[in-house]
Amino acid sequence: MYRKELYVFDRERPVKAIVRSYTREDFPGLIQIQQESFPPPFPSELWWNEAQLDNHVTLFPQGALCVEIDGRPVASSTALLIDWDPSDADHSWEQITDRGYIANHRPGGNTLYIVDICAAPAYRKLGLGKLLMQSMYEVVVALNLKRLLGGxxxxxxxxxxxxxxxxxxxxxxxxxxxxxxxxxxxxxxxxxxxxxxxxxxxxxxxxxxxxxxxxxxxxxxxxxxx
Structure with a gap:
């Protein structure tokens, strides 16, 4: 499981943040982030659902990260492992991520593929997207993978x-x-x-x-x- 504590900045004010693996207890908060980020008329069926999130924490918990501030998740990122073949580079998001369900996750894959990265609008000025990306780089290093990849x-x-x-x-x-x-x-x-x-x-x-x-x-x- 992944966890680190650090400070992000709201202009000049330090704000304590925790980057960690998300769990089933976080599912309502993760769905809320999607609702806040993609309000109607964005179709609600495209928000994360519990079946997708359950696959994330079951199949590849190392690639299921969130940022917690003041006791609640306010940003998240999800990834899976693939065997990357540069001669077959063209693909769609639905193909490569199994429509976000990541059932095609390959435990022995050589590449960490980013499925999604999202931050609640009220927290976007804190640089949480870059923080999550850097955290995913650390996962690449920890697992001795060749690269992080994503569209x-x-x-x-x-x-x-x-x-x-x-x-x-x-x-x-x-x-x-x-x-x-x-x-x-x-x-x-x-x-x-x-x-x-x-x-x-x-x-x-x-x-x-x-x-x-x-x-x-x-x-x-x-x-x-x-």
Whole structure:
């Protein structure tokens, strides 16, 4: 089980936070985070349900993390293990995560794949998303995996789709000419682009594209094997 205590900052005010594995007792709070983050008209059937959460803590508890502040979970992230094959990079979120149920989790996999990361709106200014991402890097190191991997939406793309391809948009973000809410955030977290994936998830803002981004384990011996 994972647990660490530290301080995050609300402007200049330190706020004590606990990053830990979430448990069944946290399920109502985790669902509440989704409700606060994705209110109607977002379809409620797309929020986490208890069957999905139960799979997370049963199949791979090391990849089920939350941030607790003032005695309640206010952010969470979920992952599973996969065997990553770069020659077969294209996939959808539903395929790679088993629609969030992670029944395809492979205990001997070489890659930690991020299923979801979410923070309650009132706590987003505290940098909890980056904190959770760094915690997942620690899981990669602890399990001696090759990398962390995941698809990031590019929600700023719809504003420029009439004038540039998604590839050109991603290049502009990397060059610093544009800023994307998700891709730029992941770059700040230490992730690097691998491949632009079409049809990753239904998302009008991203025109269904996502940038597959990784973090390589620096403690693994260098080799030609991807």
């Amino acid at each position: 990031g939406r590019i929600p700023g793309y719809h504003l420029h789709a009439g004038e540039m391809s998604p590839e050109s948009y991603a290049e502009a973000v990397l060059a610093g000419a544009l800023k994307d809410p998700v891709m730029t955030f992941l770059l700040r977290c230490g992730r690097t682009p691998v491949k632009l994936v079409p049809g990753y998830l239904e998302d009008e803002e991203s025109l269904n594209y996502a940038m597959l981004m990784e973090w390589r384990n620096p403690f693994r011996e260098a080799s030609n094997e991807y």
